[in-house]
Amino acid sequence: MDKRVTDADAALKGLKDGMTLMVGGFGLCGIPENLIAALARSGVKDLTCISNNAGVDDFGLGLLLKSKQIKKMIASYVGENAEFERQMLSGELEVDLVPQGNLAERCRAGGAGIPAFFTPAGYGTEVAEGKETREFDGKMYVMERWLRADYSLVKAWKGDTNGNLVYNRTARNFNPLMAMAGTITIAEVEHLVEPGEIDPDHVHTPGIFVHRIFQGKNYEKRIEQRTVRQRA
């Protein structure tokens, strides 16, 4: 089935105020740049965003924080964003901090039809407060629930019009998990190709999880921490 749409604006059709979104990426690596820009243009608001991080002040999800389109953020680490800090401390922004492995597995569970699972992370800490705990084979675990989204926005390196996706390097991160967990999953790719051009053995996300796909443009791919070594 041909799932291609013309661009990011067309891809966001049906996305409304108050919806829950998953947004792929780790820091600024592997984020859906075109879709975030289109969200900012659309003015849609009161969003709940599930994403490992919250971008930086002027890029990534930071753009949607600046325009106050996000009501609640579910993330594991949010340390790179001064506007985020201001909104959180003033109470404008609701924040749920989740251990990174739990966040990943909760997305995977949402995409795999598993409503809850037991995990050791956070046992005995404040993130386990109010949650069911249970001992298995002598070790304590905390029950965590799945996460699902009205829309999942992911970024891949290459995709075909059937929605099959291939990621590049560590830009993979949360993208395949979030792709599975969206009621509607939108993929933006650097290279959109015809069916048959991706070897089936090389597909990371099978097209069944993807509903809309388009080729993005003007990728900035900003680097947060440029670290290099000197040539000998």
Add this chain to the structure above:
Amino acid sequence: MALDKNQIAKRIARELQDGYYVNLGIGIPTLVANHIPPDITVTLQSENGLLGMGPFPFEGEEDADLINAGKQTVTLLPGSAIFDSATSFAMIRAQKVNLTVLGAMEVSDNGDIASWKIPGKMVKGMGGAMDLVASAQNIIVCMMHTNKHGDSKLLKKCSLPLTGVGCVKRIITDLGMFEVTPEGFKLTERAPGVSVEEIQKKTEGRLVVPDDVKEMVI
């Protein structure tokens, strides 16, 4: 003389064994990679989805799609592998990663660790630290022995919100190396020139001092 950050990293590197898969946290732990003995093979895991992490790239060869968990540009070594975040924490949770090295704000003498939150201050989040400490086979905490006010970070009980309970096995500070035992922190090595008395004075938690504590060899 108390150890500096590089000397702490160098001492930790001596705990590495051939064939280990190791996750190094941000800060002093990252420096451990610079001191891996040349005669052993250690594979570095980065929890954003990378096994076989190499050194920083040469200038001009940075790839925005290739970073470590600290969001620094890195390289791949021959034989490395890339995977998604759930697979990454699967190998952590299932104890395939042999050793985790991370920093901390406080450790208690029963092995609790606090490293992610100071109430009333900006909360940045725990990242992968809670997952790592809850599951690691072996955890080494490296940190300064006291905070900037001179207060001990090795405590009877952590005062800050916990990252994990009863999980720390070993601690290396600028003053010495300690094992967490049922009796408390057992001093196993002291930093060159640092006296047992100084360590006793700067340790608030229960401290066990064996008769013969060796001086650390760096």
